[in-house]
Amino acid sequence: MENLSSSLAPAEWIVVSHASDAGAARRAGQALAARLGMSDTRAGQLAIIITEAATNILKHAGDGRLLVSVAEHGGQRCIEVLALDQGPGIANLAQAMQDGVSTAGTAGTGLGAMRRLADQFDVYAPPGKGTALFARLWLDAAAATQPAWTGGVCLPLPSETECGDAWAVTPHQGRLTLLMADGLGHGPEAAKASAAAVRAVAGLGGLPPQRLMDECHQALRPTRGAALAIAAVDLAGQQLEFAGIGNIGASIIAHGARRQLMSHNGIVGHNVRKVQQLAFACPAGALVVLASDGITTQWDLAQYPGLAARAPALIAGVLLRDHSRGRDDASVLVMAMPGSA
Structure with missing residues (x-):
C-alpha cells in the first residue's frame, strides 16, 4: 500500500498517569524509529520529544494519553507524536514556549525543546480546556517542508x-x-x-x-x-x-x-x-x-x-x-x- 497514509500503519497509544509511563512511551517511539530505519540522531530527538510530552502531561494535568505513530504524506514517511490531556491548559503559551537551551548547548526542557527538535510542532491549550501537543519528525530531514494536509x-x-x-x-x-x-x-x-x-x-x-x-x-x-x-x-x-x-x-x-x-x-x-x-x-x-x-x-x-x-x-x-x-x-x-x- 505504497503512498497510502492510514490507521493501519504502526502506532501505539500510551496512557500516561505515572512517571514510568514516560519511559514506556519513549520505548514505544524508539521501537517505531528502529522499524522505520530512522538515524540515531533523529531517534534521539524523537526520544526527547516524547519524554517532554509525557512529562508535560504528568506535571500539568496528572494524566492523559499519548499517541506515537508512523505516517506518510506525499510519499515521505515520518513519526508523529500526539499528546492529549484535560488539565488546566496553558495560561501564558508564549512564556511556556521559551526554550531552555543553556549557553553550553545542553538539551532544553518543555515545549521549547519540542518545538526546536521537531520538524513540525503545534499546540492548542486554551486556559481551562486542556492541552493538545503535536510533533512530527520526518525520516528524511530534507522532507521537513513536505505539506501534510x-x-x-x-x-x-x-x-x-x-x-x-x-x-x-x-x-x-x-x-x-x-x-x-x-x-x-x-x-x-x-x-x-x-x-x-x-x-x-x-x-x-x-x-x-x-x-x-x-x-x-x-x-x-x-x-x-x-x-x-x-x-x-x-x-x-x-x-x-x-x-x-x-x-x-x-x-x-x-x-x-x-x-x-x-x-x-x-x-x-x-x-x-x-x-x-x-x-x-x-x-x-x-x-x-x-x-x-x-x-x-x-x-x-x-x-x-x-x-x-x-x-x-x-x-x-x-x-x-x-x-x-x-x-x-x-x-x-x-x-x-x-x-x-
Missing part, C-alpha cells in the same frame, strides 16, 4: 486491543481520497472488515467515491461488513465528491459554517441498497472531518477558538479527546484545504 486518530474501545475503525488517505493527481470505515461491532473481526476497506481503496484514488464504494462492497463480502464514508477532494478545483453508507459523520467546515454530508442506510459488504454520490464546494481553508459513531455528533469548532487553524492531526485529537462516547471505537480524520479562507 491530513491527520487522523483511531482509538479502540477500552476493553479491546484492536480498533474496529480504520481511516485512510490516498493521493492521485491532485486529488486526495479520504476513507473512514467502522467495522460492525468491535474487536478483531470488526478490525478485519475495516482493514479490508482500506486495502480496497489503496491505489485506486483516481476512482470516484461511488465506484470505490462498489469496490469496497465486494471486498467486504467475506467480512462482517462496515459503515463507510468516502470523500474525494480536488485540491485545485476546490470540489469534494462524497458517498456514504451507514453512520459515519462527515462534515465540511468553511467560512465558520458546518455542512453535514448525507449517508444512506446499509452495511457495506452485505446490505447496500443505494449509493449516491454528491458534489460540494470545498473552498480554500475549509476543513473536511470524517468521524466514526464513537464520536458524538454535537461537537462544534466554534467552541474552540483558533483550533481550525491548527494542524489537522491536532484537530482530530482534540475532537477525539472531548467527544468520544467512551463505549465504542472512536476515530476522526481531518483534512485541511490548502490556502486561507
